[in-house]
Amino acid sequence: MLVSILALPLALVAFGVALARRHVVTVGVNEHAEVVRIADRTRGWRLVGLALGLVGGGLLLVLGQRVDALGRLTALAPAAVGAGVLLGTVVGELTARPSAGVRRTAVVETRTVRSVLPRGRATLLALATVALGGVLAAGTAWGSPDDLGRAGRALSERCTLLVDGVATQVAGSRGPWPGSFYTLPLAATSGVLALLTVLALRAVVRRPRPDPHGLGLDSVLRRWSAGTVLTAALFAVLGTLGPVASLMVAPLADLDCGTPVQAVGRWVVTVLGPLALVGAAAALGALLVTPRVRVEDLPRPLPGDAAPVGAPRR
Amino acid sequence: MTLQSVTVDVLDPTPPYEQLRRQLADLVGSGVLAPGDRLPPVRQLAADLGLSPGTVARTYRELEQSGHVRSRRGGGTRVAPHPPTTSTPEQALEEAARAYLERARVLGLGPAEAAAALDRLTPR
The missing domain is CATH 1.10.10.10 (Winged helix-like DNA-binding domain superfamily/Winged helix DNA-binding domain)
Structure with missing residues (x-):
């Protein structure tokens, strides 16, 4: 819980850092008009998606508890934010069509998802996904029914221990535990999110190229869009991983007859939980500040123009 | 590339x-x-x-x-x-130029007009 509270200021710090390091490409007032129009459209839809995702995630956090007091809906809030951004990206990329003139030019090239993928973020997302898969699998494997018989909601143990030289039967159950009760809906949502991520990346790659004169800027736009798609997916994965891992720490620490694997798992989730929450906060901060193309208000001076230095002559 | x-x-x-x-x-x-x-x-x-x-x-x-x-x-x-x-890039260009001149002829224009149009469109 404490880590969750710490995540909010971390998100603000990440937002500030992202704002300071924001990528802005400046173009002249009459340069690459078509690419600028596409950039505005795709960015606009991405922001609409982010806003809808934040509203959806907020509703799941606030109202989800009323519908399902055990938190299954609340756990889907990060995925809702990620899905909002991904859907916004898909709509933006599919509807941003360059205007077709009488003479149409296309570059002979094969655009692939790999060519627009930021390597670092892709690696991070792959690692986070593996970690989430591992945590969900461990939670499902070690889960058992709780006192009301709900499958996969508690961590039970039963063994014989030597206490003061006397063999003593130890049995107990601890919860809430992120077993199948929570992991199955989370795994299903993660699957949908993975599909959305692939769909969004394909939409980014398949968007028709505008005028070949703006080829470089168009490639930059695609890399930005792909980066935002990965950041949205990363936020959803880390935002899910953080609470699930944090929820595992206490039941695993209280085990009297835990296996060596569970002992290792305890240390892993103790480190993973806070790390994932910090990462999710940073990803949210980065999502709020997306790169953009700025259009200069005044045309650039031509060679031979008087330099704009000194006071105007009266 | x-x-x-x-x-x-x-x-x-x-x-x-x-x-x-x-x-x-x-x-x-x-x-x-x-x-x-x-x-x-x-x-x-x-x-x-x-x-x-x-x-x-x-x-x-x-x-x-x-x-x-x-x-x-x-x-x-x-x-x-x-x-x-079929051809080198130079030969392909000559082929395209031949087609261009043929189009100019269909439009009722001679090689001089075609060359002038090309000159006007050439970026300086």
Whole structure:
């Protein structure tokens, strides 16, 4: 819980850092008009998606508890934010069509998802996904029914221990535990999110190229869009991983007859939980500040123009 | 690596698939596109040019029949290992110039007017 509270200021710090390091490409007032129009459209839809995702995630956090007091809906809030951004990206990329003139030019090239993928973020997302898969699998494997018989909601143990030289039967159950009760809906949502991520990346790659004169800027736009798609997916994965891992720490620490694997798992989730929450906060901060193309208000001076230095002559 | 481009003029009486076929055949035949180079996927090229996928698919089919490219399911369309080498880039340019002069003649204009138009359009 404490880590969750710490995540909010971390998100603000990440937002500030992202704002300071924001990528802005400046173009002249009459340069690459078509690419600028596409950039505005795709960015606009991405922001609409982010806003809808934040509203959806907020509703799941606030109202989800009323519908399902055990938190299954609340756990889907990060995925809702990620899905909002991904859907916004898909709509933006599919509807941003360059205007077709009488003479149409296309570059002979094969655009692939790999060519627009930021390597670092892709690696991070792959690692986070593996970690989430591992945590969900461990939670499902070690889960058992709780006192009301709900499958996969508690961590039970039963063994014989030597206490003061006397063999003593130890049995107990601890919860809430992120077993199948929570992991199955989370795994299903993660699957949908993975599909959305692939769909969004394909939409980014398949968007028709505008005028070949703006080829470089168009490639930059695609890399930005792909980066935002990965950041949205990363936020959803880390935002899910953080609470699930944090929820595992206490039941695993209280085990009297835990296996060596569970002992290792305890240390892993103790480190993973806070790390994932910090990462999710940073990803949210980065999502709020997306790169953009700025259009200069005044045309650039031509060679031979008087330099704009000194006071105007009266 | 220099990116090559193809242009389609929708007002040109030559059908778009033929305009595209001629340009791609020139790029392959003159060695600008080397054997094994991958051509854009049909849907991508069609979207970039604002044409229907069927038009680009027809171009690729004809290029395959003439031995310029090879298509493989799942592997895309690639330049054939031994495509027919029709011309060098200079020869291809002369061919295009001949077609241009022929068009000027159809419009009732002579070589001087055609050269003047070319001169006007040449970036300085």
